[in-house]
Amino acid sequence: MTTRIPVLICGGGIAGLTAALLLHREGVQSMVVERHPTTSPQPKARRFNSRSTEVFRLLGLEQEVAKASAPLAAFTGMLTGPTLAEATWPEISEGARAHAAQHEKLRELSPAPSVLCPQDALEPVLRHAAEERGVLVRFSTELVSFTQDSTGVIATLRQTTGDSYEVTADYLIGADGARSPVRTALGVLRSGHGHLADNLDLCFRADLTELVRDKPFNLCQITNPVASGAFVSVNGTDRWLFSTSDFAGSDTLDAVAWRELLRTVVGVPDLEVELLSRMHWESAMHVADRYRAGRVLLAGDAAHVMPPLAAAGANTAVGDVANLAWKLAAVLGGTADPALLDTYHAERYPVGYATAEFSSMISGHLGTMVASVTSDDGPRFDPSTTLFGLQYDEGAFVPDGREPAPVDHYAPAGRPGTRIPHAWLGPTTSPLDLAGPGLVLLAGPACTEWTAQAERLGIKHRTIADPHWLSETGLPADGALLLRPDAIVAWHSRADVSLAEAMGRVLCTTAPAPV
Known part of the structure; x- marks a missing residue:
């Protein structure tokens, strides 16, 4: 018998598991299939x-x-030296110091902190939550093939036991990594700068607690004739990663040779060290030309591959599925036209391409990336604007006639297509916490017209009286805005559009008015 599921997700990594959790929050059942037996054993994105x-x-x-x-909460600095033992805090340029000060301001703009959380620590959290909440999570299960038509997707799955079975889904999310078989089967081409560098990651176990006690580092650039690259803190005590350029003959070295190499770059000749894994990887820029092909949608590395500068690929992947999940839920729930799914590509493709291109401005080796942070060699940008001030050019929102948000400083002002600004509305509540499930109307304290319309349309609404936040979003006391589940403003009351028409245009059930 063929199993029927609303959304089949191929890939049990960060993108796939986060997509499943977001769909569950919107009331949509999904199945995650992953060919590997467990979540990633590699730290990768952190x-x-x-x-x-x-x-x-x-x-x-x-x-x-x-x-x-928590293990890496204090590991924030960057070191440089010929070995880890000799590494010191580098002299920071004035430009880099000013850039760091800008980053400090980010804490004021969000209710959630930036964290160092290795992928092999985060993915089990996501998997446990998904399984606990009833998501169908199937590891050791490979998506062998699929077909699609106007009614759905038929996928053949094969377990490692050799047993095969079919699943029918309304939609398929390809979150299956840089080599994505789903993208390949669709014949979707990719654009970008292509290959940048060949890298080799050595994940190893060694007790370096005393060595790093006075220099807890996030990254440590190493310039050494034996091997140059960067050390990465995994848990701050006995698990570490050394990333270097891949080299001819690396596959022929035995355990003794690897142990000696690591002892050399650590700078402790008699170090007890165990090589846990070697991972060859390509630093590259490849962006899928289409994020949607019928009932199949691409997310994460399947949609965009980029150098691992500040885990840009993983963070962009989370943004992808936050954008996609609510749209799938609206379509499956019958409140939106399937054309809404076209806005996924319209909104996320430019973000994926721009982020990948920016990450590619620095050499694809991790050591070079570290050096760019502590000097003036790397590209400079306003982090507040880059992280929180992004504005979609077109998509599932109703423009209100204002000029685009500035790109040189953070001032989104509640523009449709931008993330809603943060403010503490109470000890633990931010407007971002009010996003979803479904669309939500956020209204000023004197708003009656828009809340009445919201009630007639069956839209949840919340009143916000904080004067600072109202000023930040450009809302008068009798104004309102429509918030998407991904915390993006869909409509602002300064637009000359009724709430009903705005909903129709956001959900693609009403044609947009001619410009």
């Missing part, structure tokens, strides 16, 4: 920015993520 942790906060996982990231 820095999750506030936009990602805002999503985890909405999912009720803030405390779990904080616990998983």
Whole structure:
């Protein structure tokens, strides 16, 4: 018998598991299939920015993520030297110091902190939450093939036992990584700068507690004739990663040779060290030309591959599925036209391409990326605007006639297509916490017209009286705005559009008015 599921998700990593949790929050059942037997054993992405942790906060996982990231809470600095033992805090340029000061201001703009949480610590949190909430999570299960038509997607799944079965889904999310078989099967091409560098990650176990006691580091650039690259803190005590350029003959080295290499770059000749894994990886920029092909949608590395600068790929993946999940839920729930799913590509493709291109401005080796942070060699940008001030050019929102948000400083002002500004409305509540499930109307304290319309339309509404936040969003006391589940403003009352018409245009059930 064929199993029927609303959404089938291929890939049990950060993108796939977060998508499943967001769909569950919107009331949509999904199945996650992953060919590997468990979540990633590699640290990989570690820095999750506030936009990602805002999503985890909405999912009720803030405390779990904080616990998983606690071992690295104090590991914030960057070192440089010929070995880890000799490494010191580098001289920071004036430009880099000013940039760091800008980053400090980010804490005021979000209810959720940026965290260092290795991927091998975060993914089990997501998997446990998904399974506990009733998501169908199937590891050791491979998506062998699929077909689609106007009624759905038929997928053939194969377990490691050799047993195969079919699943029929309304939609399929391909979150299956950089080599995505789903994207390949669709024939979707990719654009971008392509190959940048060949890298080799050595994950190892060694007790370095005393060595780093006075220099807790996030990253440590190493310039050494044996191997140059960067050390990465995994748990701050006995698990570490050394990333270097891949080299000819690396596959022929035995355990003794690897142990000696690690002892050399650590700078402790008699160090007891165990090599846990080697991972060859390509630093590259590849962005899928289409994020949607019928009933199949691409997310995460399947949609965009980029150098791992500040875990840009993983953070962009979280943003992808936050954008996609509520749209799938609206379509499956019958409140939106399937054309709403076209806005996923319209909104996220430019973000994925721009982020990948920016990450590619620095050499694809991790050591070079570290050096760019402590000097003036790397590209400079306003982090507040980049992280919180992004504005979609087109998509599931109703423009209100204002000029686009500025790109040189943070001032989104509640513009449709931008993230809603943060303010503490109480000891623990932010407007971002009010997003979803479904669309929500946030109204000023004297608003009666828009809340009455919201009640007639069956839209949840909340009143916010905080004068600072009202000023920040450009709302008069009798104004309102419509908030999407991904914390993006869908409509602002300064637009000359009724709430009913705005909903129709956001959900693609009403044609947009001619410009």
